[in-house]
Amino acid sequence: MGDRSQDTEVRPERKGERGEKVAEWTEGRLGVYSLAREKARTAFPDHWSFMLGEICLYSFVIIVVTGVYLTLYFHPSMEEVTYHGSYAPLRGQLVSEAFDSTLHISFDVRGGLLIRQAHHWAALIFVAAMLVHMMRVFFTGAFRKPRELTWLFGFSLLILGMFAGLTGYDLPDDLLSGTGLAVVNGTILSIPIIGTYLSMFLFGGEFPGKDMVARFHTIHILLIPALMVGLLVAHLLLILRHKHTQYPGPGRTGKNVVGLPLKVRAVKSGGFFLLVTGVVFGIAAVAQINPVWVYGPYRADQVSAGSQPDWYMGVADGLLRVMPGWEITFWGHTLALDNLIPLLVGVGLFLAMGAYPFIESWVTGDDREQHLLDRPRNRPVRTALGVAWLSFYLVALIAAANDIIAVRFSVSVESVTWAVRIGLLVVPPLAYVLTKRWALGLQRRDRDKVLHGRETGMLRRLPHGEFVEVHEPLGKEQLHVLTQHEQYQPIGSGARPAQRLRARLSRGFYGEGTQIIKPTAHEYREITGKNRH
Numbered sequence: 174m175g176d177r178s179q180d181t182e183v184r185p186e187r188k189g190e191r192g193e194k195v196a197e198w199t200e201g202r203l204g205v206y207s208l209a210r211e212k213a214r215t216a217f218p219d220h221w222s223f224m225l226g227e228i229c230l231y232s233f234v235i236i237v238v239t240g241v242y243l244t245l246y247f248h249p250s251m252e253e254v255t256y257h258g259s260y261a262p263l264r265g266q267l268v269s270e271a272f273d274s275t276l277h278i279s280f281d282v283r284g285g286l287l288i289r290q291a292h293h294w295a296a297l298i299f300v301a302a303m304l305v306h307m308m309r310v311f312f313t314g315a316f317r318k319p320r321e322l323t324w325l326f327g328f329s330l331l332i333l334g335m336f337a338g339l340t341g342y343d344l345p346d347d348l349l350s351g352t353g354l355a356v357v358n359g360t361i362l363s364i365p366i367i368g369t370y371l372s373m374f375l376f377g378g379e380f381p382g383k384d385m386v387a388r389f390h391t392i393h394i395l396l397i398p399a400l401m402v403g404l405l406v407a408h409l410l411l412i413l414r415h416k417h418t419q420y421p422g423p424g425r426t427g428k429n430v431v432g433l434p435l436k437v438r439a440v441k442s443g444g445f446f447l448l449v450t451g452v453v454f455g456i457a458a459v460a461q462i463n464p465v466w467v468y469g470p471y472r473a474d475q476v477s478a479g480s481q482p483d484w485y486m487g488v489a490d491g492l493l494r495v496m497p498g499w500e501i502t503f504w505g506h507t508l509a510l511d512n513l514i515p516l517l518v519g520v521g522l523f524l525a526m527g528a529y530p531f532i533e534s535w536v537t538g539d540d541r542e543q544h545l546l547d548r549p550r551n552r553p554v555r556t557a558l559g560v561a562w563l564s565f566y567l568v569a570l571i572a573a574a575n576d577i578i579a580v581r582f583s584v585s586v587e588s589v590t591w592a593v594r595i596g597l598l599v600v601p602p603l604a605y606v607l608t609k610r611w612a613l614g615l616q617r618r619d620r621d622k623v624l625h626g627r628e629t630g631m632l633r634r635l636p637h638g639e640f641v642e643v644h645e646p647l648g649k650e651q652l653h654v655l656t657q658h659e660q661y662q663p664i665g666s667g668a669r670p671a672q673r674l675r676a677r678l679s680r681g682f683y684g685e686g687t688q689i690i691k692p693t694a695h696e697y698r699e700i701t702g703k704n705r706h
Contacts, residue, residue, distance in 0.1 A: 218419045218432040222313075225306040227442060229330075231449040232299040233405070239292040240394065246282055248274040249390035251346065251383050260466050268346075268470040271386045275345040275465055291457035296338045298453060300485045303331045307526070311559050313546040315418045316530040317539075323415070326408040328527040333401050335485050340393040342463075342483060346386055349463075351471030352480045354381065356493065363512030381473060420546050421657045423650050427544040479580075481573055489519050491572030495593045526562065536678045537661050550619070551658040553612035554682045557605040564604040568596045609687075616689035619655045622647060623692050624700045646701065660688055 217223075250270040256263050258273065259280040268276075278285035307327055310316055316324035339357075343350040358380045362368045377384030416430050425431050433441070468477055482490050492515035499510040533555065534540075549556040571578070572593040579586040626644035633643050647655070661683040666676035681687070 215413070215416065215435055216430040216432040217435070217438040218417050218430065219438075220420060222309050223417070224445065225302055225309055227445055228302040228449055229299060229306055230405070231446045232295045232302060232453065233401070234446075235295040235450060235453055236292060236299060237398065239288045239295065240398075242288050243278060243285075243292060244394055246274060246278050246285065247271070247344070247390075249344065249387045251381075251386050263466060263469065266470070269386070271344060271346040272465065272470045275347070279466065287454070287457055290460075290462055291454050292341075293462050294456050294460070295453050296334075296341065297483060297485075300331070300334045300338060303327070303334055304485070307331060308559065308563070311526075311529070312549040312556055313418070313420075314543065314552065314555070315546055317543040318534065319415050319542050320411070320418070321530050321534070323408060323411045324530050325527065326404045326411070328523075330401060330404050330408065332523065333397050333404070337393060337397045337401070338483055339486060340389045340397065343389055344386060344393060345463075345465045346471050347465035348468040348471050348475060348477045349465070349480050351381065351473075352477045353482050353486075353490075354385075355473075356490065359509075360489075360493070360512045360516050363509040363516065365506070365508060365513075381471070416544070418544055418546050421548075421654055423653050425545065427542065479577055481577070484570065487573035488522070488566050488569040489515065491569035491575075491593070492518055494575055495569075495572045495590050495597065522562070522565065529558075532678075533682075535675060536664070536682050538664055538679075539661070545657075547658065548654075550612045550615040551660075551688075553609045553616070554687050556612050557609040560608040561601040561605040565597065565601045568593060568600050571596075613689055616691075620689055620692055623652060623655050624696060656691055658691070660691060 248270040252270050253267045254270055254273055256266050256268045256273055256276065258264070258276050260276055263276070275289075278289055280286070310324065310327070343354050358372055358376070361372045361375070364371065372380060375385075375388065376382035377388060417432070419425050419430055419432070422431070432438075481487065493512065496511045496515050499514075501508050501510060547555075572590070575589040575593060576586055578584075579589050626646045629643045629645050631643040632640050634640050661679075663682075663684045664676050664679040666673050
């Protein structure tokens with residue numbers, strides 16, 4: 174009997190099995206699938222105001238993509254060259270390489286002008302969306318524990334976005350941006366002791382120096398974007414960690430999130446991203462912005478008439494314009510208060526915004542986690558402070574256009590300047606008082622609706638001839654929304670100065686005249702005649 178071959182047939186490995194092995198290897202080391210499966214069960218609130226944060230994210234993506242494209246053609250150098258490009262009025266003139274490459278992008282690179290304008294418009298929209306998003310978070314109290322760090326990261330993104338816009342705005346080295354940069358340099362020089370050193374470091378010597386564009390280019394495309402990406406990732410991770418806040422309503426508590434599942438939300442977000450992108454490029458295609466060829470190259474001995482910065486820097490420019498030309502001599506040194514005071518006021522304005530969550534937490538003494546949002550009317554003092562902050566910002570922004578306003582309305586610049594000076598002192602307190610009274614009035618209306626029901630507009634004649642309006646009782650959902658909020662009580666005073674200050678602030682936030690006492694269950698039963706448990 175002959176020996177039979179014992180060779181075994183080797184079955185070829187299928188592609189599907191290889192993919193499974195790769196997936197298992199990756200899952201065993203990174204745990205990506207388990208994490209994705211866990212987060213897939215996350216619910217996302219479906220309220221329109223949450224779209225504001227998405228606009229920030231999508232406009233940032235547009236900024237990065239268009240910025241990469243522009244970087245391929247931009248030359249960050251202030252070396253002078255003779256312009257020989259397509260724009261005939263400037264041919265033969267000496268311009269910097271930065272200005273020359275900007276014109277090359279605008280007139281000679283295919284799609285360059287569209288990309289450049291989309292980049293600029295996306296930057297404006299990003300900062301605007303960030304500010305509006307921060308205001309939404311502020312007015313609804315979404316910054317409370319455990320989201321203080323989320324607020325700080327968002328606040329830092331806003332500030333970095335403003336400086337990213339400033340450094341990018343100055344890169345073309347045109348006359349308009351150079352005029353604005355001269356104002357920035359004057360403000361930096363007004364800082365005592367370190368102002369001169371900061372200016373020399375930033376511009377590489379006496380303004381404007383020879384390295385300004387190169388240094389701003391590095392800051393604009395490397396330093397600030399790297400910080401913003403890091404903050405953005407941290408911001409999103411904290412949102413995943415703490416989950417979304419949500420507006421009050423039936424079934425919504427501090428322990429759940431009612432909304433859309435991730436799959437549905439992802440589809441809607443993808444469509445919204447395409448919508449934002451289309452709007453940005455649509456604006457870029459029809460609305461001209463920053464036509465540097467009209468202004469010409471920067472010259473230190475020239476000033477561009479009617480120059481204004483981008484809107485988010487208008488508050489700083491406006492404060493500079495309305496400040497009197499004050500100077501004082503101190504220890505043999507001159508302090509330029511006409512630049513220093515606006516700088517301090519502007520910095521203080523934004524620092525107050527960033528620090529507010531910690532101030533309110535200290536005043537309330539509330540150390541609990543908060544996941545339900547406030548209705549702005551239920552926090553009259555906070556809402557009034559936010560409106561006062563915005564009113565100050567808007568009045569200062571108007572001041573940045575004092576010369577344009579004077580020309581358009583045929584009035585003197587001095588009249589506009591004095592009107593703005595008075596407005597900066599009068600408008601914020603007035604806005605505070607009116608907003609607080611408005612919020613208290615809405616609280617009174619809510620209290621009346623809970624106790625007496627909704628006005629139907631129908632009249633009923635009683636047997637003795639009197640006419641009364643018919644009120645319709647509110648449903649359980651409406652009653653819950655109008656009564657679910659918590660009302661804080663002022664904190665008692667202590668012996669130490671800090672405790673007395675805290676008690677005084679607490680009375681200012683939650684003392685007499687700052688909130689309308691919401692109806693109790695006993696009052697509701699007594700008026701409606703219902704026995705509720």
